[in-house]
Amino acid sequence: MARNGINQRELDKWAKGLVKEANKSLERAARRNPSRVPVQFETTPTGSGAPNGEAIESSAHLARLLLWLDAYAQQHPGRYIDVTRFVEEHELTDDASVLALQLEQRGLANLARAWGDAVPHVQLTDEGRVAVHALKNRQKDRAARLRHTMNAFLRWLYDTAGDQVPTNPALFLATPGSYFAGADVSGADLHQALAYLTENGLIEPIDTDPSTVAITPRGVSCALAGGSVQDDINQPTPSDNGPVFHIATNNGNIAANSTGFTQNAVTQTGFDPAQILAAVNLLQQLAPSLTPNAGEQQVLLTQVQELQAAATVPAPDRGLVRRVAGGVISTIRGLAHSPDVQRLALEAVEQGIQGL
Incomplete structure (x- = not known):
């Protein structure tokens, strides 16, 4: 089953329709302007240009x-x-x-x-x-071609609309990333990549006409990490060594500069405001450990309060919660006073919005 209750058949149908619409958009653009869209960067699995060591x-x-x-x-x-x-x-x-x-x-x-x-x-x-x-x-290696398409599309989406703005995926087909080993990425490859990225929570479909997609906070984290999509999805589980923090029930203070800890969180099948509130509670405790700067603490705590408010209204707007949470994640990433506490804070927010 895919996230948000979408089953695999529905996800596959959506991705195929999105690719079909993308192809139509490209055809219309080509008729209006026969020249190829100028590209100002090359997208690779790691987002770099083309260093000597690159395949x-x-x-x-x-x-x-x-x-x-x-x-x-x-x-x-x-x-x-x-x-x-x-x-x-x-x-x-x-x-x-x-x-x-x-x-x-x-x-x-x-x-x-x-x-x-x-x-x-x-x-x-x-x-x-x-x-x-x-x-x-x-070019005949289907798995390698799909990996490339997922990596290139996600990095392109982050570079193009990293602020989670809905984007027409057809634009990707006019970039160097839409080639693998010198050959065009096929519509079937793109549709599989979109379905896989959606199923694993890295992008999400937006109900617009024509259909668009947006990068999720997890997708942003994957792009910023510089690794591949598979690296993100296949991350090893935390080590059993060291203390274990259960975010959903934690009410105590976390020691500053702690190392070797494991974080456990209860996975929900849908949006659970309680998880957001647990993350909010933890971030309020961790703020002094994340940065000694009073101004930076105040900025973070203000964003945390906004996240709490967005998640606790009678009918929470999931899109708003995601956007506010994305801002919190960006702020936390800029606070490097204690990497271990920073990682714990990021995981708490990401766990809190998993059900969105």
Whole structure:
């Protein structure tokens, strides 16, 4: 079963419909403006650009350039080709010289420097041809393709609307992250990624026309951690060593700068204001341990009071509770006086909003 009482069939139907609407949105955008949407960053599983140690499959432009060079080499063996042609054909904003240098640094292409730095002519090396063969095989790896799609989409959503603003997922399909190993991410891949991210509480569907999605506080935490979606979902359970705090029933003070603790919380199937109140109570106790600065404490306590108020009205607005809780989480992340207490506070808030 998915979160919020949505079963897997309903979740699958929603994701398929969202992808269908996304494709229609792209087609309408293409008719209005035939040029490809300019992209100003590359999305990778860790959110970085394309350092030397990054897998070539995750760098959309370099992977596509390799495949393009291979197709040219098959028709013109032994000849150099100007990378500027690739940039122009694909309507990219990248510097052709930089792309050529990145391939050279990886040993995948030779750069004809004698022709001048302003004219980046390259030729695939033997390593480059091997890399092309590996890319074509990698494109067939369904699991790797899905992992990439989930990681790239979540990071793109955070970069685009990290404040939980509803966003049309179709826009993702116009970014470098929508390529894997130089090939387009399919509609089936995107629909599976959206369903998986929703089922695990990293994004949530928004009832708009057309349908949109928003990143959740857990999704924000995953993006900020810099790891993959699987890293977040498969986090090990806390160690049994050290004291155990049961947040749902805790009424005592937590020692400052504590280490080696385990936090347990009761998991609810729906929204339970009592869990929010338990988190509020704990944060009020932890404020002095989170920061010695009186001003920072007051900011946090004010947000905590807002969270309490949002959760205790007769008919709580779940969207409002999520937004206020997201602000509390952001504030706590900026308080690094005691990392252990900070982690405990974050887990308390995240547990409190799990049922949303």
